[in-house]
């Protein structure tokens with residue numbers, strides 16, 4: 001019984017590796033840091049994101065805690081490795097490109113910036129997993145708007 | 153173990169490949185498959201007898217009415233109701249509970265009353281009561297669940313008091329497989345004048361059920377979990393209790409006399425069945441009962457218990473497994489488990505690509521998952537057409553999954 005190809009693509013080594021040992025685990029406690037809780041009540045996935053922003057709206061530090069399936073935890077772990085230090089504009093573009101990768105819609109403007117995140121293209125074949133792949137990213141979007149609001 | 157594998161030939165859907173592998177359908181607790189006899193009964197009804205019931209004086213209407221009412225008689229016999237009039241057709245368990253939580257509750261629940269349920273109820277036996285409590289000013293309380301998946305009955309006398317107006321309990325838990333001592337609990341409740349409702353969604357069609365022996369006031373179930381079509385199910389109500397309840401939906405069939413000012417209503421069951429019912433569904437449910445009775449409900453129960461105990465024994469081979477529910481004794485034909493190495497969502501995905509249908513998640517019992525401090529679980533649930541060979545196949549797939557995700 002060989003492993004089906006779709007399954008191999010969904011659970012690539014990189015993704016399994018991140019889900020087994022997620023990066024940037026923990027909390028940030030500075031007053032200025034933004035905390036966002038996101039969940040998928042239907043499957044019980046949960047992510048708590050802690051993000052410190054620089055004055056220019058870029059991310060200076062990010063950590064997360066969570067529980068859930070390999071896809072939700074790996075995608076959040078990989079996200080935390082990508083988003084530190086890039087400009088606010090690059091961040092917005094990255095989020096959009098990642099969402100379009102997962103949903104299989106629209107044009108990817110900056111594939112190089114996505115790098116390994118392009119692997120999440122495989123989720124297109126598993127529509128019920130889209131919300132898993134996007135859970136952490138939805139949290140990041142909320143954190144960005146919360147941060148903008150608190151500064152305006 | 154008794155061999156019922158010849159019955160697989162009666163289920164057209166079982167003979168297919170899913171994702172290039174032979175289908176192993178272990179999601180029967182969510183919905184069972186349908187035998188040819190049930191599918192044929194629907195076709196036969198629409199091709200020969202289709203007409204509205206209780207209305208026409210013509211031949212087709214009479215045939216439809218006879219088939220419809222004879223299904224009610226079968227169902228009453230099947231669950232041990234005293235008369236067919238105690239059986240009301242609904243869309244299923246959820247609708248039956250909502251009927252009682254609206255109609256019975258509107259008449260009998262007062263501020264300060266208590267609705268007592270258990271910590272292992274399906275959401276459909278929690279939410280309607282929470283809504284009823286809000287409307288009436290009553291409150292909800294629950295019987296806790298012990299680590300072994302049985303009810304904590306040590307303090308039952310402190311919980312089941314005269315302040316409780318309604319007690320409800322799942323007969324067989326869809327997450328734990330626990331078979332609750334509903335007869336003993338109903339006897340206790342009855343002695344205090346408490347009305348009782350038992351959720352039999354996982355029991356009817358799987359084990360012998362006799363509502364008079366249980367001694368409950370209401371008993372609810374879904375046809376689709378017992379070989380009947382989706383969209384049909386039942387509410388058993390003890391005649392005396394139904395007689396005190398106001399109508400539910402208003403409309404055709406439930407009335408005696410209608411004037412432009414006011415109306416009078418029929419007695420049960422018509423009182424609670426306004427409008428054109430799911431006639432084909434009822435006929436399909438009747439055909440399902442005929443089919444189950446030719447196999448014998450005792451044999452179905454025995455086979456389910458044997459499959460479950462075999463599955464539970466084999467599941468212990470998996471490292472880091474936690475099996476929910478009672479480890480021994482009589483259980484419903486399902487087993488839910490949690491693996492340290494693989495989240496239920498990933499496990500079920502892995503299984504599906506190998507043709508194995510499991511359920512993963514909270515199984516509509518979020519409070520129970522919280523109680524056991526797990527995000528969810530994976531569940532294999534069986535029916536009489538499943539085999540030990542399929543369980544062996546499941547184990548082969550689960551072993552691979554554990555290796556893959558560890």
Ligand SMILES: Cc1ncc(COP(=O)(O)O)c(C=O)c1O
Nearest residue numbers: 244245246274276326351353374
């Ligand atoms: C114990 C239990 N109660 C209630 C239900 C709800 O049944 P239905 O969705 O058919 O109304 C189910 C099935 O999912 C169940 O297993």
